Amino acid sequence: MVDFIAPVIVAQNLQKKFGELVAVEGISFTVEESEVFGFLGPNGAGKTTAMRMIQCVSPKDDGKLEVFGMDVNTHQKEIKKNIGVVPQENNLDPDFTVYENLFVYSRYFDIPKKESKERVNSLLEFVQLEEKKDVMTYMLSGGMKRRLILARALVNNPSLLILDEPTVGLDPQARHLLWEKIRGLKKQNVTIVLTTHYLEEAAYLCDRLVIMDYGKILVEGDPDNIVKKYIGSDVVEVDNTKPVISCLDKTDINYETLDSTVQIYTNEPKDISDRLMKECKFEKITVRSATLEDVFLKLTGRKLRE
Amino acid sequence: MSIMSYFKLPSLSYRVLKVWLRNKDVFMTTLKVNLLPPLLSPLLYLFAIGLGLGTYINNIEGVSYIEFIAPAMIAVSMMYASFFECTFGSYVRMYYQKTFDAIIATPLTIEEVITGEMLWGATRSTINATLVVIIVSIMGLAEYPHSLLIIPFSFVSGFLFACLGMCFTSISPNINTLTYPSILFITPMFLFSGTFFPLSLLPQILQYLAYAILPLTHIVMIIRSLTTGSLDIIMLGNFVWIAAASLILFVLSVNLMKKRLIV
Numbered sequence: 053m054v055d056f057i058a059p060v061i062v063a064q065n066l067q068k069k070f071g072e073l074v075a076v077e078g079i080s081f082t083v084e085e086s087e088v089f090g091f092l093g094p095n096g097a098g099k100t101t102a103m104r105m106i107q108c109v110s111p112k113d114d115g116k117l118e119v120f121g122m123d124v125n126t127h128q129k130e131i132k133k134n135i136g137v138v139p140q141e142n143n144l145d146p147d148f149t150v151y152e153n154l155f156v157y158s159r160y161f162d163i164p165k166k167e168s169k170e171r172v173n174s175l176l177e178f179v180q181l182e183e184k185k186d187v188m189t190y191m192l193s194g195g196m197k198r199r200l201i202l203a204r205a206l207v208n209n210p211s212l213l214i215l216d217e218p219t220v221g222l223d224p225q226a227r228h229l230l231w232e233k234i235r236g237l238k239k240q241n242v243t244i245v246l247t248t249h250y251l252e253e254a255a256y257l258c259d260r261l262v263i264m265d266y267g268k269i270l271v272e273g274d275p276d277n278i279v280k281k282y283i284g285s286d287v288v289e290v291d292n293t294k295p296v297i298s299c300l301d302k303t304d305i306n307y308e309t310l311d312s313t314v315q316i317y318t319n320e321p322k323d324i325s326d327r328l329m330k331e332c333k334f335e336k337i338t339v340r341s342a343t344l345e346d347v348f349l350k351l352t353g354r355k356l357r358e
Numbered sequence: 359m360s361i362m363s364y365f366k367l368p369s370l371s372y373r374v375l376k377v378w379l380r381n382k383d384v385f386m387t388t389l390k391v392n393l394l395p396p397l398l399s400p401l402l403y404l405f406a407i408g409l410g411l412g413t414y415i416n417n418i419e420g421v422s423y424i425e426f427i428a429p430a431m432i433a434v435s436m437m438y439a440s441f442f443e444c445t446f447g448s449y450v451r452m453y454y455q456k457t458f459d460a461i462i463a464t465p466l467t468i469e470e471v472i473t474g475e476m477l478w479g480a481t482r483s484t485i486n487a488t489l490v491v492i493i494v495s496i497m498g499l500a501e502y503p504h505s506l507l508i509i510p511f512s513f514v515s516g517f518l519f520a521c522l523g524m525c526f527t528s529i530s531p532n533i534n535t536l537t538y539p540s541i542l543f544i545t546p547m548f549l550f551s552g553t554f555f556p557l558s559l560l561p562q563i564l565q566y567l568a569y570a571i572l573p574l575t576h577i578v579m580i581i582r583s584l585t586t587g588s589l590d591i592i593m594l595g596n597f598v599w600i601a602a603a604s605l606i607l608f609v610l611s612v613n614l615m616k617k618r619l620i621v
């Protein structure tokens with residue numbers, strides 16, 4: 053017999069509607085144990101809606117969704133007991149101090165008082181908020197609030213952690229600090245599902261990810277492979293001018309035009325730039341590595357959302 | 359959606375107490391600011407109307423005027439404490455503080471959260487009523503041992519007003535619209551439930567109406583019997599009305615809240 057570890061989340065044709073609007077339209081994915089799985093997508097793509105169904109706080113309309121091998125419709129308490137959640141919107145309890153927030157939250161999970169005190173103290177240390185212990189939460193900076201919510205999500209020692217835009221609105225220092233914490237958790241084999249629209253965040257943290265738009269999954273894979281598959285290794289950029297375009301049209305090179313630049317996705321950047329210099333006499337050519345952002349923009353378009 | 363979906367029995371566990379505990383913890387840290395306001399108004403009425411206006415009234419249904427309104431003010435203190443806790447208090451926690459959202463990400467269900475809120479509302483009623491009872495007793499306006507029963511009873515009637523308040527909270531589009539039930543329902547109830555004058559002074563039809571739809575009427579009757587020490591079989595009818603109304607409003611409020619919050 054083969055040893056078989058069941059996936060942590062299995063979703064098949066998962067669907068959610070709000071009236072006429074289909075927020076999540078038949079998505080399927082599987083999250084394996086101990087991996088960091090990302091949902092990348094522009095605002096309104098349906099990421100939060102998907103997270104809320106996994107958390108058992110929003111009922112699905114159709115499809116199958118199992119967490120820890122249990123159905124989200126019938127085993128909500130058992131599932132919620134082992135999940136930690138960092139919601140998109142901060143919802144710390146403004147009636148309590150930093151310490152009390154964690155302590156009161158641990159009570160909802162039936163953690164005995166003594167154990168809870170120890171755990172709260174070690175979590176405060178983990179997110180570097182020991183000094184703010186007795187401060188009311190509305191006095192905290194944005195980054196501290198997010199860290200406290202991360203600590204709160206960990207009070208029940210969850211085996212699955214859901215992070216819905218964990219670093220939204222934070223400055224680079226605060227973001228990097230939080231990233232390190234998340235990497236630390238990954239080392240402890242916590243399964244993590246995270247949503248983001250920061251491409252570097254997804255590339256830096258995720259083992260695998262999906263890109264979502266308008267409620268659907270467009271691609272799935274690990275960040276490097278996705279970039280290789282959809283873009284290539286590099287992007288060659290030249291200024292968008294009439295002569296540039298007419299010269300490019302004479303070649304067999306595929307290109308994308310933006311407002312002020314033309315982009316060529318390629319695996320042979322040296323070849324391309326040599327040809328452009330020779331055949332078109334371009335002077336300004338930029339070559340850079342392809343990123344997830346290129347894939348993202350290619351697949352979801354450049355139109356502004358919301 | 360059928361009407362029966364508003365009367366589905368909630369499934370609850372001991373976890374409702376965790377929500378109660380949360381509110382109690384907050385209450386204890388803000389005791390000074392929290393306790394006085396809902397307590398003040400029944401006491402002010404007791405002194406201003408009872409002692410002031412009351413000197414012109416010698417006898418009303420066989421007792422002095424202040425003796426007549428003292429039990430009503432105990433009842434009003436219950437109503438204010440629990441109704442406002444589960445309207446403005448719960449609305450702030452639900453909408454502005456996102457407290458319910460945070461709690462339902464744990465093993466608690468929304469049904470348990472709402473029930474815990476209402477049990478806390480009932481507790482507020484007991485706390486306030488106890489204080490008013492003590493003051494009224496010091497003034498010699500309550501018979502013992504009957505009046506001791508007011509304390510457990512205040513939890514029951516507080517629960518009724520908590521459920522009533524929660525129903526309004528569940529359908530209120532914003533916090534300002536909660537002023538309407540306060541002005542259009544609570545204030546008339548405060549005046550016309552046999553509080554300041556006997557119900558028998560009202561036109562017959564309004565008397566029936568008061569018995570039919572004003573919970574405070576039944577609560578005042580019970581407490582008046584207890585403070586004056588004159589028990590009556592009619593109290594049983596009052597109590598049945600209160601219990602039935604509580605049960606219906608309890609189930610209704612939980613279902614209304616579920617419809618509002620589970621999307």
Ligand SMILES: Nc1ncnc2c1ncn2[C@@H]1O[C@H](COP(=O)(O)OP(=O)(O)O)[C@@H](O)[C@H]1O
Nearest residue numbers: 070075093094095096097098099100101102621
């Ligand atoms: N409670 C709701 N009621 C109605 N529409 C909603 C609700 N929640 C989300 N939506 C809509 O569903 C779509 C997906 O939203 P969301 O999951 O929040 O996207 P994302 O998290 O990817 O930004 C959006 O169009 C949003 O307006």
Ligand SMILES: [Mg+2]
Nearest residue numbers: 099100101140
């Ligand atoms: Mg979102």
